[in-house]
Amino acid sequence: MSLIRKKDDTFLFLFMAITASIKGWRHCRPVIVVDGTFLKASYGGTLLSACTQDGIGSIFPLAFSVVDSENDGSWVWFFTKIRQTFGLREGMCIVSDKHMRIETTIKEVYPEVFHGLCTYHLLNNLKAKFKRKNSEIRDPFIAAAKAYTNEEFQNQMSALDNRNVGEIRPYLSNIGYEKWTRLHCQSKRYFVMTSNIAESLNAATVAGRDLPVIALLKYLRTLVQDWTCRHQIVVKRSNDFIFKVTEAKKIFVLDLEKRTCTCNKFQMDEIPCPHALAVVKDLNADPYQYCSSYYMKETMKATYLETVYPIPHEGTWFLLEEINTMVILPPEGKAKSGRPKKRRHKAAWEKSAKSKCGRCGDPGHNRKTCRNQPKTK
Numbered sequence: 331m332s333l334i335r336k337k338d339d340t341f342l343f344l345f346m347a348i349t350a351s352i353k354g355w356r357h358c359r360p361v362i363v364v365d366g367t368f369l370k371a372s373y374g375g376t377l378l379s380a381c382t383q384d385g386i387g388s389i390f391p392l393a394f395s396v397v398d399s400e401n402d403g404s405w406v407w408f409f410t411k412i413r414q415t416f417g418l419r420e421g422m423c424i425v426s427d428k429h430m431r432i433e434t435t436i437k438e439v440y441p442e443v444f445h446g447l448c449t450y451h452l453l454n455n456l457k458a459k460f461k462r463k464n465s466e467i468r469d470p471f472i473a474a475a476k477a478y479t480n481e482e483f484q485n486q487m488s489a490l491d492n493r494n495v496g497e498i499r500p501y502l503s504n505i506g507y508e509k510w511t512r513l514h515c516q517s518k519r520y521f522v523m524t525s526n527i528a529e530s531l532n533a534a535t536v537a538g539r540d541l542p543v544i545a546l547l548k549y550l551r552t553l554v555q556d557w558t559c560r561h562q563i564v565v566k567r568s569n570d571f572i573f574k575v576t577e578a579k580k581i582f583v584l585d586l587e588k589r590t591c592t593c594n595k596f597q598m599d600e601i602p603c604p605h606a607l608a609v610v611k612d613l614n615a616d617p618y619q620y621c622s623s624y625y626m627k628e629t630m631k632a633t634y635l636e637t638v639y640p641i642p643h644e645g646t647w648f649l650l651e652e653i654n655t656m657v658i659l660p661p662e663g664k665a666k667s668g669r670p671k672k673r674r675h676k677a678a679w680e681k682s683a684k685s686k687c688g689r690c691g692d693p694g695h696n697r698k699t700c701r702n703q704p705k706t707k
Contacts, residue, residue, distance in 0.1 A: 331547075332411055333658070340659045343404060345411040346547060347393040348554050350636035352415060357633040358382045358390055359520050359624045360422040362412070364432065365528035366400045370540045373661045376400055377539060377546075378408045381531050383520075384561065385630040389527045391557060392416065394550050396543055398661060405431050409439040418442060423517045425525055427451040444517040447509045448525040449475045456498060466493050475523055477513050478594035512598060520599055520624075548641070555638035562634045565627065584609055589620055601625060 334343040362380050369375040378395040393412060397404035418440075425446045426432045436445045453471055457464060467490060474486035490498050507514040512523065538549030582605045583592045590596055595603035600622035602610060610617045623629050686693050690702035 334407065335658060336662075338659070339657045341543070341661045342398065343407050344396040344543065344547075345393065345408065345415075346395070346550065347411075347415050348551065348638055350558050350634075350638045351390070351392050351554065353636050354384075354390060354633040355382065355392060355416050356419075357624075357629045358384055359518075359522075360419040361425060361518075361520060361522045362392065362416075362422070363425045363522065363525050363528040364408075365426065365525055365532060367532040367535070367539070369396070369546070371542055371546075375661065376404070377532075377535065378404065379528060379531050379535075380408075380412055381527055383522065383527060384633050385625050385627075386564075387521065388561065389531055389557075390633065391531060391554050396546065400429070400431060402431055402435065405435040406439060409435050413439055421517045423515070423519055423522075425519070425522055426528075427525055428455065444515065445509070446515060446519055446522075447505070448523075449510055450524040450526065452505070452510050456501070459501070460497055462493065467498070475511050477511065478598060479592075480513065483511065483513050513594070518598060518600070551638070551641070555640070558634055558636070558638050561630075562637075565630050565634055586610070586620065596620075 331347075332345040333341075336342050359382065362382055364378065364380045366376050366378045369377055376397050376399050378397060378400075380392040380394075382390050382392060384390045393415065395404075395408045395411065397408065422440075422443045423446055424436055424440065424443055425448060427448050428451055433445055436443060449472065453464075453468060456462065456467055456471065460467075470486045470489035470493070474483055474490065477483040477486060487499055502510070508516050512519055534553060535550065538546050538553070541549060584596075584605050585591070586606065586609065589600075589606075591603050591605050593603050593605060595601075596606050602617055602620045606620060607617055610620065618626075685696065687695050687697055687700050687702070689697040689700045689704050691705045692702060
């Protein structure tokens, strides 16, 4: 844990990463997803989080940080602590939404690491910018983002052109295909095309975001403890050697020794594609020897090897004199008047669904206030 105060001893930033997360990170796929969400206590603030996926694709929390807001200073400090704590790994990739402060900070703190964009947020930006319905561009855009071959990618981009001639392609090209597509990405994204795991982690912390900082930290530690314990049980109960296998159909050139296939799935996901599995079956070979260690049970065991222990009663703590004499004052600024907001402000593209009356079926009211005739079945 690390804490930063201002010169007048007011609280500024706090960073927390548990040992189990630090050691488990070495055995996870080198993709980190980051996001920020607002706090709902008296002094407000923002909770920044970083997470990844384990061998079965479950969320693996890495670190949390309490800051004043999502500004340049807070993101720089957060990524600096991430680098100091988790280091740099080969082929490492960071995924986030299209937040300019995140992009510039990664270039500053992690210049060796590739920054990928969340395809879900980018899709919503497209719908808002070009005034297109979700049904018109969603399928070809997502298919282009997930494409393994250039032919498949170009086919889907042509489908986008047909829906909005000459506008969407230049916009996406200007962003950079490598930022949002699996095919052009400069590092392996595996199956992480969105920041959904970070959003899910935010949803899991929603009850704790009402709490003061110290109580929030206890809540987050308990959350990680429970998370780790449940997955340790999953690993112990499983008899499988490998946790994840893929889907399945021209002529494909396969090289088992180099672990490559012209469908590109073999080398990008580091797991045998259907074509490789067919050849391995004909050779009566072991398919598991062609899988990345990230998907193996032994790696999963190593991921959750560390135990997150409960914190003993405060009366048994031994604190250094430096900690005992430390003064931490509340953050600067006044607490906002009125009841704290419990829900975030929705973006322009997030339209709330209109409710319909259960009696007559018309929108804008419910059955309690309905003055219309009931609908006939």
